[in-house]
Amino acid sequence: MADVKRIATRASYGEALVELGAEHDDFVVFDADLAAATQTAKFKAAYPDRFFNAGIAESNLMGMAAGVATTGRVAFASTFAMFAAGRAFEQVRNSIGYPHLNVKIGATHAGISVGEDGATHQCNEDIALMRTIPGMTVVVPADDVEAKACVRAAYELDGPVYMRFGRLAAPVINDPETYEFKLGRGILMREGSDVTIVACGLMVSAALEAAEALAERGIDAEVINIHTIKPIDADIILKSAEKTGRVVTVEEHSVIGGLGDAAADVLVQNHPVPMKKIGVEDVFGYSGPALDLLHEFGLDAEGIIKKVAAFMA
Incomplete structure (x- = not known):
């Protein structure tokens, strides 16, 4: 598959947020001082008044996103999977999952393919953790086309969503002209x-x-x-x-x-x-x-x- 186009799904996530931002003004994006890596910097550049940096404080990040969601807006909260699912698990469970708030978690840099960042950042437990939270939708897109589609579907769904994105460029295997994404449908x-x-x-x-x-x-x-x-x-x-x-x-x-x-x-x-x-x-x-x-x-x-x-x- 050497000649296949490859795009990291974290990049797709950032681009999808910008596209969605042009269509809807009822959502905001939060990040934890990793906007360049999670690709939310693209949204920040396009819509600076709707972007907020929580700093290196992932638990606060989830609490801030939850607070905004209580006002009727949709909140996207982004950081590495290790921090989103691991460090901030209590806040995701109690502040987002329990009240079933409209927070969409964009977790990037998941899995072994984080590579040189090593064991502390290679989160191989996040799907298991997020699956246990009642009412949490968990999505793991396969490529650029699917990742962009899942961001849009997450925005449209009422309730919390955990989206898992990768650092490594992934082969684009879906045709954007014919691909149809439905949450919960293999x-x-x-x-x-x-x-x-x-x-x-x-x-x-x-x-x-x-x-x-x-x-x-x-x-x-x-x-x-x-x-x-x-x-x-x-x-x-x-x-x-x-x-x-x-x-x-x-x-x-x-x-x-x-x-x-x-x-x-x-x-x-x-x-x-x-x-x-x-x-x-x-x-x-x-x-x-x-x-x-x-x-x-x-x-x-x-x-x-x-x-x-x-x-x-």
């Missing part, structure tokens, strides 16, 4: 008959690449993009599992509490089938080039091919 990316690969975020493109290689080995893999982890599209997972009889989940997140567990909950209660979770095992990451780390952790096409082939055997 997308069939490739039909297959032998095994279902359910992926989210950066792993969707990797799963598609792996599926093509697996086909050469005689393994026909179906690939599903589950961009909305909560509420999860149970129907598309069950329909595919009934057809293939095997399910593999792939995520740039811990295998504990993320997409894999969400899919497992669906399957075990409705249609149990052999299943394997591919993700970050019960370990911390470490500093290194993003692509090298993804390979090291088996979160590239090569790693997926090996694990799916072994699972099928």
Whole structure:
């Protein structure tokens, strides 16, 4: 996929905010002194009167966003995933989730692909944390097209939303002319008959690449993009599992509490089938080039091919 256009979803987030700002004046954007990295600086430049920097105080950031949301406005709160889901968890839970406020959390720099920033910043637990908050919608877009669409959908939804964006440039796999985004609705990316690969975020493109290689080995893999982890599209997972009889989940997140567990909950209660979770095992990451780390952790096409082939055997 060397010739495929690549755009970091954090950049898509910043651009989507600017586009949305031109259409609506009822929302404000908050950041925690990371506007250049989260790409909210683009919104700040376009609409300085609707941008607020909370400083390096992420808990205050969430409290400020919650306060604005009580006035009837929509608030976007942005910082790194480690700080949004980790450091500010109590404020997200009690000040945003509990009163079910219209705060949209733009969490960037998630997962192993943060690279050189190392284990302290490679948040592989955020999906698990956000899934536990009642009423919280959790979205992990796969590419530029999907990321922009999810920002618009989050704005239109009444209630809190956690959006997970990446630092690493991701292959653009969706056609902006034909793509249709619906919260809570998975997308069939490739039909297959032998095994279902359910992926989210950066792993969707990797799963598609792996599926093509697996086909050469005689393994026909179906690939599903589950961009909305909560509420999860149970129907598309069950329909595919009934057809293939095997399910593999792939995520740039811990295998504990993320997409894999969400899919497992669906399957075990409705249609149990052999299943394997591919993700970050019960370990911390470490500093290194993003692509090298993804390979090291088996979160590239090569790693997926090996694990799916072994699972099928």
